[in-house]
């Protein structure tokens with residue numbers, strides 16, 4: 001049987017989730033601006049891409065609150081406060097934040113929602129946890145590339161890189177210091193396979 005929503009822990013957890021997602025969105029947006037200032041445009045796009053998804057998660061939880069009474073919901077929660085303009089640290093802390101969400105926070109919220117009889121909300125918490133897991137993998141991937149000095153370096157001498165500014169494609173173990181077409185800095189290059197809409201299935205070589 002479903003617990004009275006007004007008295008449920010799930011209602012509070014939905015508000016905590018909403019608050020957490022809004023903050024993730026803002027932290028990633030700020031990280032994107034820092035990456036942009038450092039001309040690391042691939043990393044900037046990564047943060048923006050993820051920030052937009054966090055914004056949508058916030059909306060999902062907000063709608064589930066579905067509370068026309070207009071009252072306040074008191075929450076107590078800890079949120080990360082790593083203030084840094086070091087991109088390595090921002091990638092690492094973002095990966096850590098995502099790991100906590102998918103492995104602890106949302107599984108706990110799903111279990112509580114199940115105990116309280118909210119089947120639909122259980123599946124939302126689980127589905128969002130799966131997305132946060134993919135965010136963790138993505139942040140970890142770029143954090144590891146950066147730490148190992150491989151953000152702009154590959155062992156594959158035939159690696160394909162794409163300039164995110166003009167679309168110029170370059171093959172080699174490293175992208176050029178400056179794009180020969182638009183003169184964008186090296187930070188505009190990412191591996192082509194990591195760029196949106198460049199799957200070989202849709203682009204004939």
Ligand SMILES: [Fe+2]
Pocket residue numbers: 021024053054057128132
């Ligand atoms: Fe999220």
Ligand SMILES: [Fe+2]
Pocket residue numbers: 024050054098131132135
């Ligand atoms: Fe996330």
